[in-house]
Every structure is written in C-alpha cells, then in structure tokens.
Amino acid sequence: MGEEKSEFLKGTLDMLILKVVALGPIHGYAIAQRIQQISRDFFQLQQGSLYPALHRLEDRGWLKADWKTTETGRDAKFYGLTPKGRKQLEAEVENWGKLTDAVALILRTAE
Amino acid sequence: MGEEKSEFLKGTLDMLILKVVALGPIHGYAIAQRIQQISRDFFQLQQGSLYPALHRLEDRGWLKADWKTTETGRDAKFYGLTPKGRKQLEAEVENWGKLTDAVALILRTAE
DNA sequence: GGAATATAGGTAGAACTTCTAGGTGTTCCA
C-alpha cells in the first residue's frame, strides 16, 4: 500500500539514452548509472528496461556497438551514436520541448 | 515515409484530462476539444484514447460521471473531479515537475 | 580459500497505455 514506487520514464527513455551516448562511447551498464546520477536518482533505470531499449535503438540504426574491454578488464559493448542517431536525438529533443510547452499551456489554464 | 505522424501523449493523458475536468464539469467530447485548443493543436486526442482513459479514471475513483443534457439538447456524460481525483491531479503535477526537471538535467549535460 | 558484492551482459512474459479502425445514434443546417 504505502510503498515507494519506481518512477516512470514516460517515453523519454530513448532520448535520454541517445543523449548520454552522445557524450561519448559508453557501455550499457554505465549508461544506466549515468542517467541515475545526473538525474539525482530520479530515474532508476532497470536492466530489463535498459537492454531491450539499447537493442531497439541499435535495430533502428541510431546506435552502433563494439565489444571492447573496460578499464577494469571486463568485456563490454560500447555504444556510439550514428549520424542517424544524432538527427534522431535532435528531433526528440525538439519534440520534447514542444510537448512540455503544450503540457505547460494546459497546466497553467485557470478558469 | 514523409507523412505527418500523430503526437504521442507520453503518459501525460491522465493528468491533462484531470486538469481540464478540474476547471469545471465537462463531457468527454468537449474534453478532447479543449485539450486540442489549449495546446494549440499539439495534442490531437483521438476518441479511442479518450474514452478508455475516462473509464479508467472513473474506475480508479478519480472522476465521477452524470448523464445530463448539453446546451444543444444532447445527452452527454458530464465528468467531475472527486476529492481523490483532486489529490491525484496534485500528485501528478508535482511528479511531472520532477520528471521534467530530471530530464532537463540530463539534456543540459555537456561533456 | 571462500563468500558476497559490484560489474556486465541478457531474456521472458505480464501489464499498461495509446493507436487504428471500426460502430451507434442525434441534432443542425444547407
């Protein structure tokens, strides 16, 4: 009943992943950590959301992955943005701005 | 290919409906029109999204409906906010603020 | 040495929302 509930990503997950990847090559596990850190723990990205999302973005040609070795000697898939992915990120950011503007218009309405 | 695509509500639909209903008793068809008008056509709420959402909100005890007659002499279900619905709206607005703040933190990050 | 924890990858299936595409009937106006 009174339990804490995990936060919904509300359709922003793809954009957030693209943005974090745009900062430089990074592997999946670190993407989740970064999103959580930067958002000050608001987003707690579960692996069951993360990996399907990464595969989806790769399938669409927005991300490209290479197996490399991390600093700590582990095998990990490093993701990078494709040119298509960069355009997609721009489009999503623009649309996010329009969406939040539209929501703000409605939330500000008073009778 | 180059066609216009309908806009996603990205999980905001419930909040938007609750907000519009909070402005005063209103029937479903008019809710969709208002959301579209106030958002300057950004949101184009389809009936197949609208009515299931209204029933969902009513089932959860956030909305209450009464059949009445419109000014133009038609039967319509007028929706109003329950006390529970008002609390839910406040909670959703608060969470929306936190969500957009968290997204903004990530989008503003530069390497 | 052995156990626990953190790191790193993943899948399966359910739950939920939203969309597409239909359907019914009424009132108004040309």
Add this chain to the structure above:
DNA sequence: TGGAACACCTAGAAGTTCTACCTATATTCC
C-alpha cells in the same frame, strides 16, 4: 433529405516499460 458535427462506445494491435529471472567475471572482505 442528406451530410457534417456532436456524443457515446469497443475491439484488437502495437509499443514501451516493468518484474523477475538468468549467466559470468572481477574485486573485496572475512
């Protein structure tokens, strides 16, 4: 009288995200 706008609705598909699992390796602590 016939079409557009109004007003209600459902079914089924598509898509995302969640819960709950799984594997394996490196590090740290007892």
